[in-house]
Amino acid sequence: MPGFFSRLKWTLSSKKPQNKEIKEEKPKLVSETSDSAKSLPQIHTASVYTYGRRFQAYKDCAYVLPNDDTEIDRLHLQHWIVKNAVGRNYSSPIEAELEKGIKVLDAGCGGGTWTLEMASAYPNSIFTGLDVSSTWPTEIRPHNCNFVVGNLVHELPFDENSFDFVYMRIVGMGIPNEQYATVLSHLYKVLKPGGWIELVEMDGEQVYRGQKTTLYWNAVQQYLKTRGFKDGIVRDIDLKLGDTGYVNIDGLRIRIPVGGWGGKLGEVFLEDIVSAYKSLRPVVQPILKFSDEEFQELLDNVPKENNEVKQEVNLFMNWAQKPAN
Template sequence: MGNKNSRSKHERSVIKNIQEFNQIESDQERHEKLLEYYFSNDTDFMDRLHVFHFLRQHVFQSNFSSPIEDKLIEGGYKVLDIGCGPGTWSLDLSSKHANSNFIGIDVEPMFPHEIKPNNVKFIEADVSNGLSFGDNEFDFTHIELMRLIYTSDKWDFIFSEFIRVTKPGGYIEVSGRRNEDVVRAPIYSKLMDIVNISGTKRNLDVNLIYNLESKFELHPNIENVHRIEKKFIIGPNGDKIGLITQDLALTHFKTGPLSKILPEEMGISEEEYKSMIEKDLTEEFEQSCSESIYVRIWAQKQLM
């Protein structure tokens, strides 16, 4: 459960930092400030998710690609963030758009429970079990980085839920990382291949990002499907973004389930695996130009 006071302190810190960053008038200065702050931050799991949010925001120069900015500014807009994690995306947007409302859901309740703006609500829920909201309830439905969460047989139902709860004329946006046709140095390429192989063994749709457009287009009440991709280099050759991504990648491989799954899949000891990540992979990032590509796909629900 954790210490209540520690959790509240962390929640206050997240809100305070987002509010301070949003006071910076220049978008470029704001993005640079975010990068400087998060590159110096520690790397526990929740902080890494915060970093991922601001990294993607910097790469795309926005929190979303759907054409909804004017509606958010106008107010009265209702937004659903599925798989919200610690709630960084919703908190960031809610601090800028006080007259719109945001709901974040996640199966793991790592989001703020006490300290949050009045226009944000977080709910512990699993989208694969169905959403508790009514039909046509949200103006914008958003989901990120969940291709390795749900098995392939669940995604058709999950997509139908996205569409069901979105209002006619509203937008649905899904984003993630593209793993095929990406330039990668040998060690990083091998690790990512094994991650995909392991995911496939667990019946995860590792190619979900490639199938999104066709999934949208299968629904008769969906139109105006769009796609945008942003590419950058991992490691020092990718400048500050590359250094942040390298730090995230190394920590991702060294901690959590991957630190147990990957050495077993590779047939090596955990000590050998640790050395490969800390020494070999780090050196490879420094000497190579491995790519990372983020994708956003968004579509509009037809007006009735």
Template sequence: MSVQEQQRHYPSTQYLLPADQEEALRLNGQHRIITKTFEDRLFLAPLNLMSGDKVLESAAGSGIWAIDFSADHSSKGIDIDIECIDITAQQYPEISPPNIHFSVHSITSLPPQWTNTFSYAHQRLIVLAMNDALWRSAIKELFRVLKPGGWLELVEFETKRFHYGGVGPSSEKLCSVAEKLFTAKGIVQGVSDYLRPLLAEAGFVDIDCQTRDVPVGGRRSTAEGGNGYTGEQWGEGWMGVKVPVLKGGGYGVANTSEEFDALVQASVKEWNESKEVYTTFYTIAARKPASSPELCV
């Protein structure tokens, strides 16, 4: 493993992607893709926030969603406080608006004093860190910290094999590596079918799931006026899982850093030459009942 790979920051052995400034740049670009995918909307939950309301952003990363969300509401004369949490501060901005607060917390164990605090909680793209036990703890915590009547919105992408984009020999091999890695880490797949009953079990109501397919490779990227990823952009995400793959022994496909790099580069070429590759994003909105007993957690 190269010195550069060793220097990438992985906040836990469970989370498959790094949390560093290189990853923050990728996430910022992905933020624009996701926002455009959902018709230039930062949220789909039926919100009616008022000045003074508190918002939680879980898995905040670089904070780009919170900054855009705050600016959008401020332009309408609505001043809100946003609490951004992540399990590491590595990607947090050095300067941020005074109403946005960054702290280090795990979504599975939030401060006790936050019970019934937030009018809205937003969480995006943590599926590559979550097994069943972690998801259950996270959903219970999100229910607890929301105000009665408050909304939760989860944004995730599909991790099932047929969404990966195996359109040639190299990308098929890459898909097989990911499938073995996900199995080894207990990553929950089929998140939309999994999360909806879990939310209901936790006590949420008015659960609504919307999906959007996003092209990868052969069609234009968002940066070029399209609505998807270039093969190179999609490849950057795959490069993020290189260290966990190598630590797992390569899963019989990519045993060295050089082999993994070559596999991703060849896959990028296959994606760019295909018009059939896509990924699917979900946004799942759910409401905490206006009057309900708290779960024992």
């Protein structure tokens, strides 16, 4: 990734413990707090390692994908994909305010790619990234950027009416359906009157799926249902925003190609999807009852099938405003 991100220094451990080892780590709090951040309780992180990957092991965290270096690299790709599909980093009508200077929260920031890029683009604004794992860079970053550890399903570690803009992108595999309304209410609380919220999600159902992709996705769905996730949540986010109290709700849907048939965007998106498929191996392979060879054959054939059927994935964007009074 060109520019600022090519200079990032990561401080993650490269050591890989044995499969299925659970490791309790030292408390990780705020790497650099903002004026809005409250004093945080101690958060003890726990990780489980399987198939050489590190996963969340928090009792109250439903996120199903890894939280290691490889996953952060995939999230960098995902950022590039969404930005190039949409044409920019946000769709809410807030550019003038960003130029002037406002406070922004990136809810579920992951490795912090969006937070860092936006902070570089809008030096007059202050950006805070929030995530349950501290996988963001700790050394090189813009002066107007900070990060906080926190869980979106809990009360957020910020005062009420702290932010002018809240951005939350692709947390569909981290927030079970029954908790989504709770998260929206938490974000509503920390958003200033008149402030904007923007939600970006991908529809896992996909478009024009082939047989192999369908086989894999059905296994993923079977697992997700055991964790409280169901189909269709991204298709009625606008209704959930209205139920929470937001107004001036608007949205957009874009179809992103998967595979070389869709040019560079499709090629990179296919890389992202295959990487995610590999990440879910620990839960999907037992459901499929595949041997290692059979599972690898499935992954090897997915790209060819994606191009044959010209597969696409829906990207949903919704933005809304907290009433001014």
